[in-house]
Amino acid sequence: MFDGFDVFDIETPGATIHGRRGGSGPPVLLLHGIPETHLMWHKVAPRLAEKYTVVATDLRGWGDSGTPPSTSDHEPYSMRAIARDQIEMMRILGYQQFRLVGHDRGARCAYRLALDEPDAVTRLAVMDVVPIGDVYNRADRAFSLSYWVWSFLAAPAPVPEQFIKAAPSVLVDFMLDTWPEVKDAFPPEVRAAYVKQFSDPAKAHAICEEFRAAATVDYQQDEADRGNRKIACPVLFLWSQRGQVAKLYDDPMAIWREWADDVRGEPVPVGHFIPEEAPDETSRQLLDFLG
Numbered sequence: 001m002f003d004g005f006d007v008f009d010i011e012t013p014g015a016t017i018h019g020r021r022g023g024s025g026p027p028v029l030l031l032h033g034i035p036e037t038h039l040m041w042h043k044v045a046p047r048l049a050e051k052y053t054v055v056a057t058d059l060r061g062w063g064d065s066g067t068p069p070s071t072s073d074h075e076p077y078s079m080r081a082i083a084r085d086q087i088e089m090m091r092i093l094g095y096q097q098f099r100l101v102g103h104d105r106g107a108r109c110a111y112r113l114a115l116d117e118p119d120a121v122t123r124l125a126v127m128d129v130v131p132i133g134d135v136y137n138r139a140d141r142a143f144s145l146s147y148w149v150w151s152f153l154a155a156p157a158p159v160p161e162q163f164i165k166a167a168p169s170v171l172v173d174f175m176l177d178t179w180p181e182v183k184d185a186f187p188p189e190v191r192a193a194y195v196k197q198f199s200d201p202a203k204a205h206a207i208c209e210e211f212r213a214a215a216t217v218d219y220q221q222d223e224a225d226r227g228n229r230k231i232a233c234p235v236l237f238l239w240s241q242r243g244q245v246a247k248l249y250d251d252p253m254a255i256w257r258e259w260a261d262d263v264r265g266e267p268v269p270v271g272h273f274i275p276e277e278a279p280d281e282t283s284r285q286l287l288d289f290l291g
Contacts, residue, residue, distance in 0.1 A: 023049025033104020061206025
C-alpha cells in the first residue's frame with residue numbers, strides 16, 4: 001500500500017500534518033473524508049503518481065495529524081483553519097500552486113481553500129458533497145434522517161464524545177457498512193485505522209469540533225461568500241448515483257455552478273466512498289480532468 005511513497009510529518013503554524021508523497025510531475029493534493037484518513041486514496045494515489053507528484057494527508061484532528069486545542073467558537077476546526085494547514089504544508093514542501101482533490105470532509109476543506117487562496121489552486125475536484133451553506137439552507141426532514149451524523153457529532157460536548165468513546169467501532173462500521181454499495185471496499189487494516197482514530201478521545205473531540213464548526217463558523221463563511229466570491233479554477237464534481245447527494249438534491253451540479261463558472265462532472269454508479277468503491281473510474285476521471 002503506497003509503495004514508493006515517503007511518509008512525512010510537517011509542522012505548520014496550526015498543526016502537525018501527517019501524510020505521504022510519491023510520484024513525479026505537477027503536484028496534486030488529496031484530502032480525505034469521514035470516517036477515513038489519507039489511506040482512502042491507497043488505490044488511486046499510485047495511479048496518479050505515474051503522472052503527478054501526489055501528496056495525501058490526514059486533516060487536522062484526523063489520523064496521525066495533530067489535534068490542537070479548540071475554542072468556544074470552534075474556529076480552530078473550521079474549514080478555513082484546516083485549509084490553512086494544508087496550504088502551509090504544501091508551501092513547506094515547495095509547492096506554490098497545485099491541483100486539489102477532496103472527498104466528503106476533504107472536499108469541503110478543498111473548496112474553502114480554493115476560495116481563500118485562488119492563486120494556489122489550479123484545478124479542483126470535489127466528490128459527493130455540496131457546500132456547507134447549501135447543506136444547511138436546504139436541510140429538511142429527509143436530510144435530518146439521512147444525515148443524522150451532522151447533528152449527532154455537532155451536539156454540545158461532551159455528549160457525542162462520550163457515546164463514541166463507549167463504542168467507536170459501532171459508528172465507523174455503520175458508515176462503512178451502510179453508505180457504500182461495494183461492501184468489500186475496505187481492507188481490514190484500513191478499516192482498523194479508521195476505527196483507531198475514533199478510539200482516541202482527542203481525535204474524537206476534534207472530529208466533533210469540526211462538525212460544530214460546520215454548523216457555525218463554516219456556515220457563516222459560506223454565506224458571506226455567497227454571491228460575492230466564486231471558485232476561480234475549473235471544477236470537477238463527482239457524486240454517488242446511489243447516495244444521499246443524489247437523493248437529497250434534484251440537480252447537485254446546479255448548486256456547484258452557483259460557486260464556479262467552469263464546472264463539469266457526472267454521477268458515479270457506486271455508494272458514497274467513490275475513490276474506494278470505484279478506483280478505476282475515479283482515476284480515469286481525475287487523469288482526464290487534472291491536465
